[in-house]
Amino acid sequence: MPIYEYEAIHPAKGCKRCSRRFEVIQGLSDSPITQCPDCGRPVRKVISWCRAAVVETSEEALRVEQKIAEYEKEGMWSHAAELADKHSEKIKDQGLKLRALEDYKKAGYDADKMEKYASTDND
Ligand SMILES: [Zn+2]
Structure with missing residues (x-):
């Protein structure tokens, strides 16, 4: 609420x-x-300015989301992963972080290392 x-x-x-x-x-x-x-x-x-900022962030999130989807569609997994990763840090979105992980895996990164990286961040 x-x-x-x-x-x-x-x-x-x-x-x-x-x-x-x-x-x-x-x-x-x-x-x-x-x-x-x-x-x-x-x-x-x-x-509240704070609420206005939230709206702005979600608009930005939507744009980033679209960009990530674009990269994924084109098979540019590392691009998608990096963008999702960076943005998940910014908006503290664990779902996006997991998506970044998936994309990193598809890009051929070391999945185990990546999972460890994600879990350390998941406090
Ligand atoms: Zn009162």
């Missing part, structure tokens, strides 16, 4: 929770809250 950030409209009058920004976990269909859950004072939703 997404996390939304709120702040009090008058932070100086807020309680412990709403005197600074606080986060609320809400379903997508829930309407935004207008009052602090603790003290009932008016709050407003904060437009």
